[in-house]
Amino acid sequence: MKIAPVIRALREHSNSLNVVLIHTGQHYDETMKTQFFEQLGIPEPDKDLEVGAGSQTEQTAEIMKRFEREVDEYHPVAVLVVGDVTSTLATALVAAKKHIPVIHVEAGLRSRDRQMPEEINRVLTDQLSDRLYITERSAEQNLQAEGISSDRVVFVGNVMIDTLHHNLPHAVKPQQTVPDNKWSVIEQVGQFCLLTLHRPSNVDHPEILGKLLDAVGVIAQQIPVVFPVHPRTKGKIEAFGFTEKLQRPGIICLEPLGYLQMLGMMAHAKLVMTDSGGVQEETTALGVPCITLRENTERPITITEGTNTIVGRDTEKLKLLVSEILGSGGKQGRIPEYWDGKAAERIAADLIDWLM
Numbered sequence: 001m002k003i004a005p006v007i008r009a010l011r012e013h014s015n016s017l018n019v020v021l022i023h024t025g026q027h028y029d030e031t032m033k034t035q036f037f038e039q040l041g042i043p044e045p046d047k048d049l050e051v052g053a054g055s056q057t058e059q060t061a062e063i064m065k066r067f068e069r070e071v072d073e074y075h076p077v078a079v080l081v082v083g084d085v086t087s088t089l090a091t092a093l094v095a096a097k098k099h100i101p102v103i104h105v106e107a108g109l110r111s112r113d114r115q116m117p118e119e120i121n122r123v124l125t126d127q128l129s130d131r132l133y134i135t136e137r138s139a140e141q142n143l144q145a146e147g148i149s150s151d152r153v154v155f156v157g158n159v160m161i162d163t164l165h166h167n168l169p170h171a172v173k174p175q176q177t178v179p180d181n182k183w184s185v186i187e188q189v190g191q192f193c194l195l196t197l198h199r200p201s202n203v204d205h206p207e208i209l210g211k212l213l214d215a216v217g218v219i220a221q222q223i224p225v226v227f228p229v230h231p232r233t234k235g236k237i238e239a240f241g242f243t244e245k246l247q248r249p250g251i252i253c254l255e256p257l258g259y260l261q262m263l264g265m266m267a268h269a270k271l272v273m274t275d276s277g278g279v280q281e282e283t284t285a286l287g288v289p290c291i292t293l294r295e296n297t298e299r300p301i302t303i304t305e306g307t308n309t310i311v312g313r314d315t316e317k318l319k320l321l322v323s324e325i326l327g328s329g330g331k332q333g334r335i336p337e338y339w340d341g342k343a344a345e346r347i348a349a350d351l352i353d354w355l356m
Helices: 003-013 030-039 056-074 086-097 117-128 138-145 159-170 180-189 206-219 231-239 243-247 259-268 277-286 315-328 343-355
Strands: 079-082 102-107 131-134 153-155 193-195 225-228 251-254 271-274 290-292 308-310
Touching (some): 003 159, 056 086, 131 138, 131 343, 138 153, 159 277, 159 343, 206 225, 206 243, 225 259, 231 243, 271 277, 277 308, 290 315
Parallel strands (some): 193 271, 225 251
């Protein structure tokens, strides 16, 4: 979702720049990979490293080993990385050790929670980067506090929102995504809540996951809850013996959705409950109330200016907030600065100038 508009903009803005796309294969579910590549119009990668599953350490090491071979083959003038996943840090490390400039898209975001592997990835990648593109102005303050010079930082906006604007006209309507026998439950009520849940802090601990699923069961009595179940989350639910918790009335479980299906579900939801960073941003752009099931967020602008509210793991607060949204409509918010669908164009213009 983040690389698609950047690839498109770079290839449109420069005939002299050869863009090589490397897919690490860190996100190893084949169905999800195919859905996203096809729906977002991302060209087939020049190389797929096929790293697959493993612990954080195993994935980091394997990505570095395999990516180094590609660097030695292509001799790039720079390596561009996006976001905060294991691949982001691993590839940045390889490039930095080979004295190749690193460009980080979506830099400077901080949750202040070092228990999150993504936070470690963000901090270290930014320290390794030569050009840092930020989505909100508070990110520059974070980088300056960590000793990163402002002349390396460029405020361009949010490429996630570029992807949203580009694909919104093609979003799949919810009734085309939810099977007919389950859609009738939503149709009777006239609205639905969308749930996404995948972070280890929520799904790896049976007491936390069980409590959250119990709260979802209560909420589903007020409004149908559509839950596309991430493969990792599904595995944990089955391992902990929680499958019955998802069989309560009003809970509609789906297989993982492609981007266009997910976008359509978000755009038409009454509210969204999530532990995803990207969904916090997308709901703000769509003007849909969002409840974040985390103790913190690296995207504070979604709270100060957007539609997002954090409840952490406080299920009583969660249930109360859902009732308030169903009654009053929830936070309205506004669209943050530079979330206008043109972030990738700004990146391409600056990067080509900087490289040349």
